[in-house]
Amino acid sequence: MYIGFVVLGLVQGCKPPQENLPPAPGYETIARRLEVAIRYELDDKGIPGFSIALVDGDRIVWAQGFGYAHPDRKIPATARTVYRVASISKLFTALAVMQLVEQGVLDLDTDVRTYLPDFHPEDSFEAPITLRQLLSHRSGQVREPPVGHYFDPTEPSLQATVYSLNETRRVYPPETRTKYSNAAVSVAGFVVEQVTGRPFADYVQQALLEPMGMRSSAFTPRPELQRRLATGYMWTYDGRRFEAPVFELGILPAANLYTTVTDLGRFLITLFRKGETEQDTPIVTPASxxxxxxxxxxxxxxxxxxxxxxxxxxxxxxxxxxxxGVMYGYASRVYGLPDVQLGVAAVGTLDATNVVTDRLAEYALDLLLAYREGRPLPDYPRTEPVTETQARRLAGRYRQGTRYLDLFVQDSTLYARLGEVVDRVRRQGDTLIVDGRLTYGLRWQITDRGLQAPDGTTWERADDPVPAPMPERWRPYIGRYGWPHNTLYILEQDGHLYALIEWFFYYPLIEVGPDEFRMPDYGLYMGERVAFVRTTDGRVAGVRIGGVFWERWPETDTLFRIQPIRPVAELMQEVQSLQPPTETGPFQEVELVDLQQLDPTIRLDLRYATADNFLGTPLYRTARALLQRPAAEALVRVQQRLRRLGLGLIIHDAYRPWYVTWMMWEATPDSLRHFVADPAHGSRHNRGCAVDVSLYDLKTGQPVEMPSGYDEFTERAYAHYPGGTHRQRWYRERLREAMEAEGFRVYPWEWWHYDCQDWQQYPLLNFPIEAAP
Incomplete structure (x- = not known):
């Protein structure tokens, strides 16, 4: 029995346990190789913190943290850092059930309604719901319950969570399909609670966690564990990054475990010992x-x-x-090879980056197995960026039968949208490979016709015309739903209505009737009913997916306005005595050019010369669009590019005096100031090197529809906002491609705002537009 770490770390009166465990003799090379791979992935994918533990037989042979548990305070992640490991919790619920099966208290194949007489979901299958079904995801239950689901921050009881399933019905006949369900495992945990007469978390603590020596683990965290909990981080397709919320889940038996990688290492040791703990007391039998x-x-x-x-x-x-385990801000994995007693536990602190955690954990397992078998230790595969030049050459739409693959450039990086997710494309030698935060391994060779997969199938270059308008009956559904910490998007793509759920996963909805759809027979919510709910006056108030109701976010397509925190008239009086911050040069000579004099086909809709802007009052006396000459000439070339698509530019703003930027800042609430420039640094508009643009149709003369209106201070304005219609996003992307081809770069929070690449070479300017030459 390996006792060094356990005894030294846990016996009262000894020195505190080590934050990290150095590699055991013989495992130093494995640790070095893993450390290089882990640091590479954390840097490449932007993962703040990561911890890993390796198990060989009855020993933790290495346990180490990387990066930061709390980046803002520079507190390192260690092997003792506490994480939320989400669905790894299900293993402990299953063990608790098996303990009670061994004691004759429970039976795997008895209808659970025998143990829970008040549990009666709507059901047309006339078949039992058994613990065997629940624990193997064969019960056909919805993924999430109506109350206490993964998104619910109200922290309801386990009883309220489970009994809310009485409002649901099974999606598939039991035992016919594997349908992953947090709700199902929560029912199993509630059965444990009911038959033992003890709260589930207390029972598991005494019956499982403490006997296995998992003293830094709990389903309901103690203050000491909360203090050691790493900060998790969320991210989104549109470029946001924020701290993950921390609330206790109603689906506690399915997803609420707090633990460390060293505690998970002790768990693996117990499993390798056929269920016996290090105190030689079994938690379950080898047969179980x-x-x-x-x-x-x-x-x-x-x-x-x-x-x-x-x-x-x-x-x-x-x-x-x-x-x-997939939990807000955390991505975890445990692997075990029971017949050779090798295992790995790993956790990172960036939401949904499980493919990275999995690859590192599997590499660790591969290293351990190669060492055990006397084989050469494998190398960790790396990829390299696709150059921006090649990325722009590859960007476009590809087709294989009725399926589409879209390659596009975002922030000089090549991305692919294929199937459920969007992810980054890199290269290994002359092969393109998807290597991002969500997926890894799709490969293509570049051919004259398009892209060829290893199986010989080809994605051929396809035309990408203006998408057809979507059916008008779907327009009321388009929008955002749910919670700020987990927002659902209903959008349209390629003539299909889609749900973008849990931030990253696209699913086409199958229309079955008025206001009613269902999810496809794959994915997170396979087969579940999708029903839009309307108010008495006919407005869409939300959508119910399976058991979960998502409330619709209020949105409007009317002109966006804010309530200024200071009166604009008052600000106009103050600006007369203000000057922009002093800067040191050298700067290029200022030469502001009137855009319409260069190209009269460029249309003007200068909102700040009217009251049609977010402040509701004119800020300019003259409606002129001025830019520094190089930027203006580049914009003319953009107009020429767009003309080939039957499109033209609309200018909403160009040169903006510094004093106007100051007024905007002073009038705007703090929560919205990322949409306006800080006058302490000035705006690129103030240098004559930024332009706000949109598009119009050359044939009709009408503005095209974008995902948001101009100057809308909402997420719909973000340059990479994933919602809206295919047609709206198509126009937005054609504008971006044309602008970036001429050296402009989009501002991440405003699809209409583009900066000239040489803006640093020009000074801040403060003269009124009407005073320009």
Whole structure:
């Protein structure tokens, strides 16, 4: 038995446990290789913190933290850092059930309504709901309950969470399909609570966590664990990054475990000891573990699928049990090879980056197995960026039958949208490979016709004309729903209505009737009903997906206005005595050019010369669009590019005096100031090097529809906002491509705002537009 770490770390009166565990003798090379790989991935993917533990037999042979548990305070992540490991919780719920099965208190195949007489979801299948079904995701239950679901910050009780399922019905007949369900495992946990007469978290603490020596783990965290909890971070397709919320989940047995990688290492050791703890007391029998490690409802040829709690597969010819965890701001994984007793636990602190955690954990497992078998240690595969020049050459639409692959450039980086997610494209030698935060491994060779996959199939270059307008009956559905910490987007793409759910996952909705759709038969919410709910006056108030109701965000297509925090008239009086900040040069000679004199086909709609702006009052006396000559000439070239698409430019703003920037800043609330420039630094508009633009149709003369209106201070204005219609986004992207081809760069929070690449070479200017030559 390995006792060094356990005894020194846990016996009362000894020195505090080590923050990290150095590699055991013989494992130094493995640790060095892993450290290089981990640091590479954290830097490449922007992951703030990460911890990992390696287990060989009855020893934790290395445990180390990387990056920061709290980046703002520069507190390092360590092996003792506490994380939320989400669905890894399900393994402990399954073990708790098996303990009670061994005691004769529960039966895997008895209808759970025997234990929960008040549990009665709507059901047309006339079949039992059993613990075996619940723990192997074969019960057909909705993914989330109506109350206490993954998005619900109100922290309801487990009882309220489970009984809210009485408002739902099973999606598929039981035992017919694998349908992952947090709700199902929560029901199993509530059964444990009911038959033991103890809160689920208390029972698991005493019956499982404490016997296994997992003293830094809990389903309801103690203050000491909360102090050691790493900060998790969220991110979005449109460029935002923010701290993850921390609230206790109603689906507690399915997802609420707090723990460390060293505690998960002790958990793996117990499993490798056939259920015996290091105190030689069993938590379950070897026979129970073998049942849990048997794929349920499968024939003898199936090599991967769910057992009881555990997901089972093969790795290098060995049996493997595993589970991942996806929690706001955290991505976790445990792997175990029970027959050779090798295991890994790993967690990172960036939302949904499980593919990175998985790759690092699997590389660690590969290193351990190679060391055990005396093989050369494998290298960690790396990728390199696609150059911006090549990325812009590859960008476009590709087609394979009825499927589309879109490659596009964002912030000089090549991205792909294919299937459920959008992710970054890199290269390995002359091969393109998807290598991002969400996916890894799709590969293509560049050919004259397009892109060729390893199986020989080809994505051929396709035309990308203006998308057809979507059906008007769908327009009321388009928008944002739910919570700021987890927003649902209903959008249109390629003539289909889509749900973009849990920030990253696109699913086409199948229309089945008025206001009613269903999810496809794959993905997170496979087969679930999608019903839009209207108010008495016919407005769409929200949407119900399975058991969860998502309230619609208020949105308007009318002119956006703010309530100024200071009267604009008052600000206009003050600006007469103000001057912009002093700057040191040298600067290029100022030569502001009137855009319409260069190209009369460029249309003007200068909102700050009218009251049609976010402040509701004119800020300019003259409606002129002025830019520094190089920027103005580049904009003329943009107009020529767009003309080939039947489009023309509309100018909403160009040169802006510094005093106007100061007024905007002083009038705008703090929460919205990322939409206006800080006068302490000045705006690129003040240098004559920024322009606000939109598009019009050359044939009709009408402005095209964009995802938001001009000067709208909402997320819809973001340059990479994923919502709206395909047609709106198509116009926005054609504008961006044309502008970037001539050296402009978009401002991330405003699709209409573009900066000239040489803006630093020009000084801040403060003269009124009417005073310009």
């Amino acid at each position: 573990l073998e049942t849990m490690w048997t794929i349920q409802y499968a024939d003898s040829t199936q090599t991967q699928g769910f057992g009881l709690g555990f997901y089972l597969s093969r790795f290098r010819g060995h049996r493997r049990f595993q589970h991942s």
